[in-house]
Amino acid sequence: MTVLIVAEHDGAQLGVATLNAIAAAQKLGDVHVLVAGAGCLNVAEQVSKINGVAKVLHADAAHFAELLAEEIAPLVVSLAVPYSHLVAAASAFGKNIMPRVAALLDCSQVSDLTEIVDGKTFVRPIYAGNAFTTVQSDEPKLVLTIRASAFPAAVAGSLNAPIEAVAATPAQNLSRFVGRELTVSDRPELTQARVVVSGGRALGSAEQFNALLTPLADALGAAIGASRAAVDAEYAPNDAQVGQTGKIVAPELYFAIGISGAIQHVAGMQDSKIIVAINKDPDAQIFNVADFGMVGDLFEIVPELTEKLKSI
Structure with a gap:
């Protein structure tokens, strides 16, 4: 099995939660990582150095700059055919994109995983975390989101995975980026x-x-x-x-x-x-x-x- 992870980043640095998703996905098979954005080749290069990553897919287009879900989801769907699992961290980024991917593919999503038993069996919290349920699916393709705190973070190694440029899907123009207000702090995230x-x-x-x-x-x-x-x-x-x-x-x-x-x-x-x-x-x-x-x-x-x- 081969897994495609959708990377979260800010255009300069890879999101830390994606490292946890990479570590978790290694239990499912070979790991490929999609880095979409505008002028973010440096992020793709960061990802290529992470242990466990077999290939990095790099999609560059102006309409990917802000990682809007309406633009990224069709891109993921266009690349989905060879992959058994499509994965992202269960952050606001992943929660926004992956349900759209599952809907466009008409396949199941299993959310907020805390354990991967095998390629079809997963553990996730229910009832606001008061209980955990084991779920199983026989579908040939699954969309997953990973609870970052439940898995260790993957680390950089000495090898570089190949970076492959992929064609950008056309702009959907269903939404537009207006602005961003960030809290600046010297404290840990x-x-x-x-x-x-x-x-x-x-x-x-x-x-x-x-x-x-x-x-x-x-x-x-x-x-x-x-x-x-x-x-x-x-x-x-x-x-x-x-x-x-x-x-x-x-x-x-x-x-x-x-x-x-x-x-x-x-x-x-x-x-x-x-x-x-x-x-x-x-x-x-x-x-x-x-x-x-x-x-x-x-x-x-x-x-x-x-x-x-x-x-x-």
């Missing part, structure tokens, strides 16, 4: 951070959210996350949201501060190696998944914890 400090609605305001969590995150070299309630209350930006409708994280250490532990939030962080919860409610649901819990006033506990960390 949320889904890749070893330590995550997340806050909830109990922090009370954006000012208090930043005043308490930023020093703690600085002391730990951590990324800052938030519950959906905190994001909805505008304490934190949308890209900080952790949970079923946000980002899935699995750091070595996760702080849940003032977070009640709703099932939707837990679905995004329950695979963390160590979970520390701080909440004044001893019956808060977050303590059901926490390895360590501190019951008390977070406005007293967090500053004290921060000072002790700074003194180490």
